[in-house]
Amino acid sequence: MAEVLHVVKHPTGFYSAGATTVFASRYDQRFSYCLYVPSAHDPDGAPLPLAVLQHGTGRRGPQYRDNFAAWAEEHDCVVLAPLFPAGIGDDPDDLHGFKFLRYGDIRFDHALLAIVDEVGERFNVRAERFLLHGFSGGGQFVHRFAYLHPDRLAGLSIGAPGRITYIDQNSPWWIGLKGFEEEFGCAPRVAELREVPVQMVVGSADVETWEINNQGDSNWMDGADTHGVTRVARLTALRDNYAEHGIDVRFDVVPGVGHDPMRVLEPVKDFFASILTPRESS
Template sequence: MTDLASERAHFVGGTPFFASQHDQRLFYALYVPKDHTPAAEPLPLVVIQHGTGRSAELYRDRWKEFAIERRCVILTPLFPAGLMEPGELHSFKFLEYRGLRFDEELLHIVDEVAAGFNVRPDRFYLHGFSGGGQFAHRFCYAHPDRLAGVSIGAPGRITQLDESLPWWLGTGGFEERFGIRIDLDALRRVPVQMVVGAEDTESWEIMNPGGPNWMDGVEETGDTRVARLETLRDNFVSQGIPVRFDVVPGVAHRGTGVVPVVQDFFGGLLASAASAR
């Protein structure tokens, strides 16, 4: 194998984790079908956002067959814990922390991947589970124009589209905080899935008054992740945003347990997009 070919081998299949060139504290890995080349037609991009455990590599590998079969590239960002202070876990879930805009940093990573790995740069598919589900629905509020579909998995804390509630319980002050006006018409055009395991009923992590990710009032959205996702679904529907709502039998709070249902959702969207081209 030539030096060029051996180097190229690390840029297809399951890649190493790369540092974002915009902020080298943040990282990402990919699964790129091995026959995809810079000269080929650009492929769609599917972003799988990790949760609190930062299991980015696990998700990349779990989505390998989907990438091959559905002809897409999988991107798994990695936003490390403890970026701003030792032991800090939750900052990325709320889009911004101490001046670092995680939503904008994801867009920088997507643009970097589009340039370096020959994917479609304009709109992508986004799934997150647990903490990743928190990030996914808040990202959707900020950037619906960049999403071809969003899958919101079992968020422990939800942000309702409600200007009367303060951020992050609701969207009160969203424009002042992020410099973005929420575009409900654009949100209504994004295909939305909400997904949770039927057995996702433990509450020790989400009913934690006094914790660093607690706000009084969150308890009113439900005492389990199932109930909280139902609250978010009802809020979306009240705003005219259709939702595919999936409760997966026999699954507790396990992101890999809902992957087949998410893949069914994204697979349908990718097939529809391909037939429309």
């Protein structure tokens, strides 16, 4: 998609409109973000909704942002793509730390919230509750984020996570929620998640297992394959697990699509649009 830039009334000017430049986070300058700011944005007008697109292992945030540019214009919604670089912390080869929210002394959920709040200060958006999508490693991040911060979510879209945290108090973190309070200092907020619109999305051909059945690697835990060996099977199990706990899920399987984040985004856009513009029941 060609880059589209719009000059809007904003003190930071040209590079803060349309597809923006990349900004360092004031919270921690190891992290950064870019946005798509639609032409409807007006510092003196009504605040716009915010959609956050959390990257996966490949850190393809600007591609997500650009994919959503036309949608952002159509729905007058600011799009935010944060970046958590690989190799943060003591291990220069680490790819996965952000997916589990806490890595060493870093809390990636806090980093995301700080970026959202910063965007809320710099732009005229409704940052108190936002739409959130993540795919693959991003899908891991977003559903774990929701156990901690459902009060900040206007909608949650979980895309094809390979390693899943089920609502299960008998299985240890991060397969389940046993030890969650020791890890994060608070209990998981499952009851509040029932009030958040939730989507799960995966391609029907997302069945390769080489990356998600890697016993012995840093992002493996015994029992991760209890509910299946493919992303489709594991996400289906998570849907059923959520239903058992009173959480309604819109479940989208995209025909013929493998593990390709850009090819599952149309149902995500439709889901987000249904929240921004509720449809009348027929």
